[in-house]
Amino acid sequence: xxxVYISDISRYEGKEVVLKGWLYNKRSSGRLHFLQVRDxxxxxxxxxxxxxxxxxxxxxxxxxxxxxxxxIRGIVRADVRSPGGYELGLxxxxxxxxxxxxxxxxxxxxxxxxxxxRHLWLRSSRQHAILRVRSQLVxxxxxxxxxxxxxxxxxxxxxxxxxxxxTTLFETDYFGERAYLTQSGQLYMEAGAMAFGKVYCFGPTFxxxxxxxxxxxxxxxxxxxxxxxxxxxxxxxLAEDFLEYVIGRVCAxxxxxxxxxxxxxxxxxxxxxxxxxxSYDEAIDILKEEGVDVSWGEDFGGDxxxxxxxxxxxxxxxxxxxxxxxxxxxxxDPQDDRVSLSMDVLAPEGYGEIIGGGQREEDIGILERRMxxxxxxxxxxxxxxxxxxxxxxxxxxxxxxxxxxxxWICGLHHVRxxxxxxxxxxxxxx
Ligand code: 4AD
Ligand code: MG
Numbered sequence: 001x002x003x004v005y006i007s008d009i010s011r012y013e014g015k016e017v018v019l020k021g022w023l024y025n026k027r028s029s030g031r032l033h034f035l036q037v038r039d040x041x042x043x044x045x046x047x048x049x050x051x052x053x054x055x056x057x058x059x060x061x062x063x064x065x066x067x068x069x070x071x072i073r074g075i076v077r078a079d080v081r082s083p084g085g086y087e088l089g090l091x092x093x094x095x096x097x098x099x100x101x102x103x104x105x106x107x108x109x110x111x112x113x114x115x116x117x118r119h120l121w122l123r124s125s126r127q128h129a130i131l132r133v134r135s136q137l138v139x140x141x142x143x144x145x146x147x148x149x150x151x152x153x154x155x156x157x158x159x160x161x162x163x164x165x166x167t168t169l170f171e172t173d174y175f176g177e178r179a180y181l182t183q184s185g186q187l188y189m190e191a192g193a194m195a196f197g198k199v200y201c202f203g204p205t206f207x208x209x210x211x212x213x214x215x216x217x218x219x220x221x222x223x224x225x226x227x228x229x230x231x232x233x234x235x236x237x238l239a240e241d242f243l244e245y246v247i248g249r250v251c252a253x254x255x256x257x258x259x260x261x262x263x264x265x266x267x268x269x270x271x272x273x274x275x276x277x278x279s280y281d282e283a284i285d286i287l288k289e290e291g292v293d294v295s296w297g298e299d300f301g302g303d304x305x306x307x308x309x310x311x312x313x314x315x316x317x318x319x320x321x322x323x324x325x326x327x328x329x330x331x332x333d334p335q336d337d338r339v340s341l342s343m344d345v346l347a348p349e350g351y352g353e354i355i356g357g358g359q360r361e362e363d364i365g366i367l368e369r370r371m372x373x374x375x376x377x378x379x380x381x382x383x384x385x386x387x388x389x390x391x392x393x394x395x396x397x398x399x400x401x402x403x404x405x406x407x408w409i410c411g412l413h414h415v416r417x418x419x420x421x422x423x424x425x426x427x428x429x430x
Contacts, residue, residue, distance in 0.1 A: 155185025305352030357398020
């Protein structure tokens with residue numbers, strides 16, 4: 001008999017099939033057992049009637065506990081009352097293992113208990129929905145760059161130098177040498193852009209963030225394009241085109257999951273070009289109008305971003321941050337040397353920064369001066385400076401954080417549920 005998956009069940013109406021999975025939930029009324037069975041692709045209601053199966057099978061079902069592994073056989077019936085539109089009339093059930101005292105019961109649990117049991121929590125419908133959206137989000141991000149002529153160039157994880165400031169580095173011993181876990185693949189993508197024109201990387205990045213906020217992980221995934229000869233405007237055009245494509249496809253292809261999460265998809269459907277573009281100076285004016293106490297030169301924190309992003313129905317691009325707010329590699333605006341050719345994209349509904357990027361400094365003299373100002377060790381960057389010696393050109397790129405983007409897409413308050421096994425300050429397991 002054919003083993004099938006719940007996601008394909010509609011193709012087997014009227015047929016007898018075998019499913020392999022786990023018991024999600026159970027209810028019984030005397031001679032009838034209603035089993036909710038999950039197999040990783042979905043959940044299906046199964047009806048087991050005492051009259052239809054041998055006594056020992058009915059008995060086994062009687063004793064079945066949550067998350068016991070089972071192989072079942074039954075006839076597929078269309079049923080409008082079932083959530084998936086189908087149910088299974090069971091003819092046989094075999095227990096692979098009886099699970100004893102599964103810790104996550106259908107009652108409410110506190111967040112730290114759930115986080116401690118993340119390895120099991122992944123089986124719940126809500127986590128399932130979120131992580132299936134994540135899987136699709138990553139796929140469509142890759143599709144975008146593949147379809148637009150970018151070459152995937154993987155960046156290293158062990159690095160000799162800081163990309164995003166020295167305060168959030170995770171240091172490790174590399175055969176007696178000091179190494180750091182990468183904060184961003186950008187510097188390597190700049191080398192890639194000079195070699196291939198358009199490149200991107202996608203991988204885990206690490207920041208020793210000593211802040212416990214709803215937006216900070218210590219290990220998160222970033223997708224980073226870099227393009228030779230692109231200036232800041234081109235970079236904003238790319239970010240806008242990319243986001244419109246990605247959000248559009250995720251909404252279309254993961255509609256059921258977003259509905260399950262009760263996400264207001266209409267809000268995501270607003271993500272259409274053009275996105276508003278405002279300068280840092282304009283952003284400061286908006287914040288002051290809102291009564292926020294900010295002074296020119298400070299970087300925006302989560303609270304400021306929340307306020308700014310609530311002002312717009314689409315992602316808003318904030319450009320030209322003060323030079324002091326951004327990393328050493330940002331190009332200083334030739335029109336105004338107080339600011340850099342940087343840009344952040346803030347997601348609406350209060351989500352805040354999901355993309356950071358800008359135009360890079362291509363002049364070796366200015367770059368060396370910026371590195372000295374920030375006391376960066378020149379030896380570690382010699383290879384990077386080479387890129388400015390041999391055919392330097394204007395170039396730009398950005399990094400999109402997968403987890404923050406997913407929190408916004410799914411409408412989640414905190415990034416901890418957007419990654420299978422979150423790493424946060426104070427959380428290294430499971
Ligand atoms: O703004 P960031 O620090 O930019 C860079 O790292 C650039 N080198 C990227 C580039 O231009 N290639 O980080 C980029 C994005 C942020 O907008 C945010 O979405 C995410 O990475 N991010 C984090 N996500 C979760 N936890 C953290 N601690 C994050 N830090 C940054
Ligand atoms: Mg940033």
